[in-house]
Amino acid sequence: MRTRRLHAIAAMAAGLMVTALAGCGGNGGAGGDSFTIGLLLPSYGRPRFDHFDRPLIEKRLKELCARCKVEYANAGDDAAVQRRQIDTMITKGASVLILDVVDPKALRSSVEAAHKSGVPVVAYDRLAQGPVSGVVTFDGMQVGRLQGEALLKALGDKADRSQIVMMNGDPTGPNAEWFKRGALSVLQGKVKIGKSYDTVDWQSENAHDNMSRALAALGPGGIDGVLAASDSIATGAISALKGAHVTPLPPVTGQDADLDAVRRLVSGEQYMTVYKPFRNQAGAAAAMAVALGRGDDVGGIATGTIDNATTKDIPSVLLTPVPVTVRDIKDTLIKDGLYTIDQICIPKLRAACDKAGLT
Incomplete structure (x- = not known):
């Protein structure tokens, strides 16, 4: 894993950046279109995922795209379960996935399947393998x-x-x-x-x-x-x-x-x-997902690029922990x-x- 350039975001800057995106995007801006966004989190064992990440992401997605539908799944630390959840969301017509991957290697084929189906994946909190379209995590x-x-x-x-x-x-x-x-x-x-x-x-x-x-x-x-x-x-x-x-x-x-x-x-x-200021992380991931769902480029959201084991120069937001x-x-x-x-x-x-x- 390597970054092309240093890209830590100050909390205020990140908040302003994501807020500005609420009025941007194709199809008439926020609320002007509708599609399904799949949100896949990895674990019940760490309280942060259901207490912070999920509600913050869902709230921001609704602010950015009022008519968008959010499908949620938690894998309970089981890669096989998460694989089935991804397959189900693709089958049901999700336009984009926000994925906090349980096991990057085990789920690489699922990311590839999503890509082949025209469903972009935003890797959230952990860097997934395969052709992901964006990454939002902390350093x-x-x-x-x-x-x-x-x-x-x-x-x-x-x-x-x-x-x-x-x-x-x-x-x-x-x-x-x-x-x-x-x-x-x-x-x-x-x-x-x-x-x-x-x-x-x-x-x-x-x-x-x-x-x-x-x-x-x-x-x-x-x-x-x-x-x-x-x-x-x-x-x-x-x-x-x-x-x-x-x-x-x-x-x-x-x-x-x-x-x-x-x-x-x-x-x-x-x-x-x-x-790890979860609001900034959730906001950046939501902004990426909405942009990708609308078919827009995420270059204006990303602050740098990062490589995973299979893909280079992935647009990324790398945030600063406290x-x-x-x-x-x-x-x-x-x-x-x-x-x-x-x-x-x-x-x-x-x-x-x-x-x-x-x-």
Whole structure:
């Protein structure tokens, strides 16, 4: 995977760009035509997909094309299920697909089938293989770098004498390797990596099992930090650490700004998460899908190009992730309207919220 040029988008710029597209496009602009857009998300296991991505994408699609129909499917982390879902949407006459692919290699033939049927595919959040027509995602290398930098900061001047465990994502997806490479670019040579595990399906249960193995191998006192690739992985890792009565808990990273993870930031059980402004991502993907459905070029939406394993120079929007610790919650997640104070500061966290300046 490589980019032709650097193309991170500031949140305000992305919002303005997508808003401007509401009045553009063929057939008389937004609401002047109608077609079906297939939205295929990969997992129920990570709360962000149904809590944020789906409603934001559907809302933006309706704003850009009021008469368009949206068909939704969630694959539940099963590539075979997602293959059938894609086939069904093509058969039912979808004009364009927004695809967050479960397994890029396994679904390559489905992307090719869509292309042959004249159905363009927008790869969302993960870079699919095959002849996709556009890509909207976050800079995965930067996600990993932010996690690695935060962990080193938490370890402080003891980092060079510390041992960490890396809890990576599912290797069947391209993002997991992207995140890992970003983290290693920061961590290698700065801290000892005692164990490194891949987490099948990004599931917290699998992360719990892997952390239990690390505890057995390194001992409860032998883990000074945990590089967890996502908040769901952090959930399992922290559960295993607490089950082994590790106190104090070592710093643990995360990603996705899940509500439970944000509450863990407040309680001190998790050190940081990576917030990916989903509204910008959803807006750019919706704009690409509507443009492609109308037969328009997406060059005015894309901010650069990216290559996958099979196709070069794919129009892309590569967005900038944001690191969040407890000190940043108010100026990021609350400011953006992702959560309210009341959602985060449940009764048992009121004292911690007061200490963090949230209430």
